[in-house]
Amino acid sequence: MKKTITVLPGDGIGLEVVKATTTVLDKVAELYGHEFEYKYADIGGTAIDKHEDPLPQETVDTCKSSDGVLLGAVGGPKWENHPSGLRPEQGLLGIRKALQLFANLRPVTGHESLTDASSLKKEVVDNVDLMILRELTGGIYFGRPQERRQVDGEEAALDTMIYKKSEIERIVRQGFEMAKLRRKKLTSVDKANVLESSRLWRETVEEIKSDYPDVKVEHMLVDNAAMQIIREPKQFDVMVTGNMFGDILSDAASMLTGSLGMLPSASIGEQAPGLYEPVHGSAPDIEGQNKANPLAMIASAAMMLKYSFKMTEEADALDKAVSDVLSAGHRTGDIAKEGETALSTDEMTEKVMEVLKK
Ligand code: NAI
Ligand code: MG
Secondary structure, X not given: OEEEEEEEEEOOXXXXXXXXXXXXXXXXXXXXXXXXXXXXXXXXXXXXXXXOOOOOHHHHHHHHOOOEEEEEEOOOHHHOOOOOOOOHHHHHHHHHHHOOEEEEEEEEEOOHHHHHXXXXXXXXXXXXXXXXXXXXXXXXXXXXXXXXXXXXXXXXXXXXOOOOHHHHHHHHHHHHHHHHHOOOEEEEEEOOOOOHHXXXXXXXXXXXXXHOOOOEEEEEEHHHHHHHHHHOHHHOOEXXXXXXXXXXXXXHHHOOOOOHHHOEEEEEEOOOOOEEEEOOOOOOOOOOOOOOOOHHHHHHHHHHHXXXXXXXXXXXXXXXXXXXXXXXXXXXXXXXXXXXXXXXHHHHHHHHHHHOOO
């Protein structure tokens, strides 16, 4: 199969982890007889430097005309308080909006050999395998009005938590579809005991569930979910939730695996290509030193193979390669223990290529 991939390296270690990932993807293409064509475009600080715009229109157009988008990371001290007033993060929010990416997927996979990097007990986190599906374009972050006003003669601030039924429906359906591909359990997280928007959310899940008779559904209040994700994360398969709850829960869940350098993510929409990026940022403290852990970006590319290209076998092979290098004890600096030798970005990439097979 031939696929066109827009590559947005961005800033800092974004460039390094993206380079590692296209190298690995080339190997996937070779093994399975595919052709991946890369189109490079600018975003973030690099785009501010070159085009005085964190998201040039050309970048948006390139993304829209491709089958999938890989993004490294954006930002760095160089562009903080930039004289232009432009910020690299505007590129990130802008591209999510331009591609109408309403669903953010964050898998949390606890590799057995990495449990010592987590602050939780080994038996709680080893082999944990859950997916948080967060609604990304609605809810309290976007609801209007959002303003300051005088209330009872004093300053007050107001945010609006609003969800349209259609917005709930599309993310919940996505949750069911995802659960179908996994262990067939969906946990819908809300605050239906207090919030009207959550009561509509819950009703909508109840209506949709008859379309997915093979998926087991449960509802959980968000405060309980926050506790359960730390207490017994293995009870979860797919968790689907609104924008703000998902923001908080996914950061909490990210700590189950211990290192930022290990976490992939995907943002998908209805039509436009999905955007695949590591959860970590541009890591200015290690940029340009060949130290970055490329595994989060590589795992993000595996998600692209699976969700955008429907190349399930290829995605599984890539995930397995990541898991195998970890089991073999290979570590970059961020996950190495005292006294262990840390591999460079290039060496880690090489290890992945060595174990990757059909
Ligand atoms: P960060 O994720 O860049 O770094 C936090 C710490 O984790 C640093 O010590 C870094 O060296 C380490 N780290 C991160 N990724 C790593 C990897 N792959 N391998 C090894 N170590 C890794 O977060 P920070 O320092 O808060 O932000 C730095 C810049 O990145 C800021 O400008 C921020 O706005 C931006 N940022 C961008 C994101 C994105 O593009 N999605 C997300 C988060 C931050
Ligand atoms: Mg967050």
